[in-house]
Amino acid sequence: MTLRQPTPLRIRPQGRFTLTRAVLVTLLVAVLAASLGGCSSGNSRAGSTDTTTLSGSLTVSAAASLQAAFTEIKSAFQSTHPEVKVTVNLGASSTLAQQIINGAPVDIFASADEPTMTTVSSAGFVAAEPVIFATNSLAIIVRKGNPLEILSLADLAQSGLIYVTCAPTVPIGNYAEQALQKARVSVSPKSFEPDVKGIVTKVTSGEADAGIVYATDITAAGENAENVAIPLDRNIIARYPIAMLTTAKNTAVATAWIAFLISPQGQSILRGFGFDSP
Amino acid sequence: MRKAHQTQKRAVGLNRPPAVIITIATIAVVFFALPFIGLLLRVPWSNAWSLLTTDSSLIALRLSLETSLSATALAIVFGIPLAWVLARYGFPGRRMVRALCLLSLVLPPVVGGVALFTAYGRRGLLGDPLFDWFGIRLPFSTAGVVLAQTFIAMPFLVLTVEAALRGVDRRPENAARTLGASQWFAFRKVTLPAIRPALIAGAVLAWARALGEFGATITFAGNFPGSTQTMPLSVYLALESNPGQALVLSMLMIGISFVVLLSLRDRWLGGSENGENSL
Numbered sequence: 015m016t017l018r019q020p021t022p023l024r025i026r027p028q029g030r031f032t033l034t035r036a037v038l039v040t041l042l043v044a045v046l047a048a049s050l051g052g053c054s055s056g057n058s059r060a061g062s063t064d065t066t067t068l069s070g071s072l073t074v075s076a077a078a079s080l081q082a083a084f085t086e087i088k089s090a091f092q093s094t095h096p097e098v099k100v101t102v103n104l105g106a107s108s109t110l111a112q113q114i115i116n117g118a119p120v121d122i123f124a125s126a127d128e129p130t131m132t133t134v135s136s137a138g139f140v141a142a143e144p145v146i147f148a149t150n151s152l153a154i155i156v157r158k159g160n161p162l163e164i165l166s167l168a169d170l171a172q173s174g175l176i177y178v179t180c181a182p183t184v185p186i187g188n189y190a191e192q193a194l195q196k197a198r199v200s201v202s203p204k205s206f207e208p209d210v211k212g213i214v215t216k217v218t219s220g221e222a223d224a225g226i227v228y229a230t231d232i233t234a235a236g237e238n239a240e241n242v243a244i245p246l247d248r249n250i251i252a253r254y255p256i257a258m259l260t261t262a263k264n265t266a267v268a269t270a271w272i273a274f275l276i277s278p279q280g281q282s283i284l285r286g287f288g289f290d291s292p
Numbered sequence: 293m294r295k296a297h298q299t300q301k302r303a304v305g306l307n308r309p310p311a312v313i314i315t316i317a318t319i320a321v322v323f324f325a326l327p328f329i330g331l332l333l334r335v336p337w338s339n340a341w342s343l344l345t346t347d348s349s350l351i352a353l354r355l356s357l358e359t360s361l362s363a364t365a366l367a368i369v370f371g372i373p374l375a376w377v378l379a380r381y382g383f384p385g386r387r388m389v390r391a392l393c394l395l396s397l398v399l400p401p402v403v404g405g406v407a408l409f410t411a412y413g414r415r416g417l418l419g420d421p422l423f424d425w426f427g428i429r430l431p432f433s434t435a436g437v438v439l440a441q442t443f444i445a446m447p448f449l450v451l452t453v454e455a456a457l458r459g460v461d462r463r464p465e466n467a468a469r470t471l472g473a474s475q476w477f478a479f480r481k482v483t484l485p486a487i488r489p490a491l492i493a494g495a496v497l498a499w500a501r502a503l504g505e506f507g508a509t510i511t512f513a514g515n516f517p518g519s520t521q522t523m524p525l526s527v528y529l530a531l532e533s534n535p536g537q538a539l540v541l542s543m544l545m546i547g548i549s550f551v552v553l554l555s556l557r558d559r560w561l562g563g564s565e566n567g568e569n570s571l
Contacts, residue, residue, distance in 0.1 A: 106532075108532045109532065111532075112531060112532055176432060178432075178514065181529055181532070181533065183529075183532040183533045184532075203516065204432040204514060205432050205514025205515050205520065206514075206515045206516060206521075206529065207514070207515065208510065208515075208528075216514070219409060219413065219415075220413070220414055220415045221409065221413050221414050221415075221431045221432070222432075
């Protein structure tokens with residue numbers, strides 16, 4: 015009994031100290047977040063024809079290949095609707111689909127292919143008919159300077175070449191397989207990366223020689239990689255569907271996001287990143 | 293000294309903790325147990341065996357066993373001398389060296405994988421000459437998996453063995469030396485047997501960590517069935533294509549880890565053994 019007394023006395027001031035620190039850290043983070051948010055929404059507020067004020071938060075799960083485009087679209091959307099906070103969750107479409115089916119609190123799903131969207135809709139998570147908002151084509155990504163002189167899909171079959179791709183469950187893995195089949199080329203991959211950005215990273219870092227990715231990814235990779243075009247008749251057109259999910263809490267904001275994406279402004283941003291309008 | 297400390301601890305341990313503490317501890321236990329119970333309920337037991345014995349599962353299982361055992365062997369070969377040096381010799385910068393060697397213990401494994409690239413990748417500091425001179429390429433190879441696993445798992449062995457070397461009674465070793473044994477002989481015949489339990493514990497922990505390695509492996513060595521796709525990678529991939537198989541493989545990994553931890557109970561807990569006995 016007498017032993018117990020001092021213990022809480024010794025612990026409490028310590029606890030209070032860490033609590034104060036935690037509060038301070040939280041406040042600091044909040045202040046930083048607020049100032050950052052202020053930056054992004056202060057870009058261009060002009061040109062908005064919207065009359066209703068939308069507010070709340072929106073979570074968009076989007077295919078990894080949409081990374082750069084959706085980052086831009088997010089800031090354009092937020093300057094039109096400064097009261098809305100958008101979070102873009104990127105990954106392989108197949109991974110995102112599993113997250114949604116397992117109950118991730120997501121409002122909108124933008125997939126890099128239609129089969130993956132079908133997976134989500136057959137599980138009963140799609141609220142309204144998906145809309146195709148963009149198309150993309152495939153290209154071969156090779157190392158800077160193209161040291162192996164890869165000029166076509168057939169060149170990927172040369173021995174010793176390190177070709178990386180994604181599993182066929184991931185849209186790009188499936189598209190790449192289709193393209194190789196169409197060209198009657200048999201290539202043995204060295205690795206199945208988690209998503210298309212994984213392929214890009216392996217090539218830009220010089221660990222892999224080549225991979226088949228979306229044409230838009232090579233634009234995003236900059237000067238660390240080179241693009242070998244696949245002729246139109248050999249190419250596969252990737253169609254990107256988007257849909258509001260049954261888990262969407264703020265349907266007005268979700269509807270506005272999709273409308274923005276297919277509006278001339280949204281489409282022009284997508285084209286700026288190399289996507290085509292459907 | 294140590295004995296007195298233990299008896300004192302045991303006397304305190306006889307008092308039952310307050311109800312609040314027991315309640316909070318129970319919540320913590322439930323927190324840990326629930327995910328495993330959830331997994332157990334979801335596993336498709338009816339065809340679990342057939343899922344476990346599919347080619348893809350067996351290939352991943354075999355690769356995992358081969359690579360993790362190789363990584364453990366490397367960890368023992370390099371880890372014991374490293375622990376010996378860290379425990380016995382006070383050289384300038386020892387704390388820095390220890391922190392450096394244990395860094396991968398706390399680092400996110402993906403970061404470890406990226407760091408491995410810069411050293412052992414095709415254009416890495418060592419990877420570049422390795423390829424030019426010997427044609428050895430570590431990324432996308434089974435050797436790369438072993439390297440990544442060793443990088444992540446060895447600190448477990450070093451930490452355990454170093455602690456044991458510090459705690460061991462040095463008098464028998466010194467006696468052996470005065471009787472004419474060489475330093476190496478005394479270490480091998482006197483000290484090493486004395487720290488055997490810690491050595492085994494460290495090796496098993498390192499092995500378990502290597503078996504479960506995911507981040508550094510997928511980042512550095514890639515992911516391909518038969519050459520680099522170990523069990524954890526296989527589970528991750530199967531989650532999208534064949535969830536049933538992913539669950540069965542997960543169960544197997546949990547089973548292995550659980551058995552390992554149970555067998556280590558006394559050895560790993562070391563100084564606090566008495567605390568557990570009094571429960």
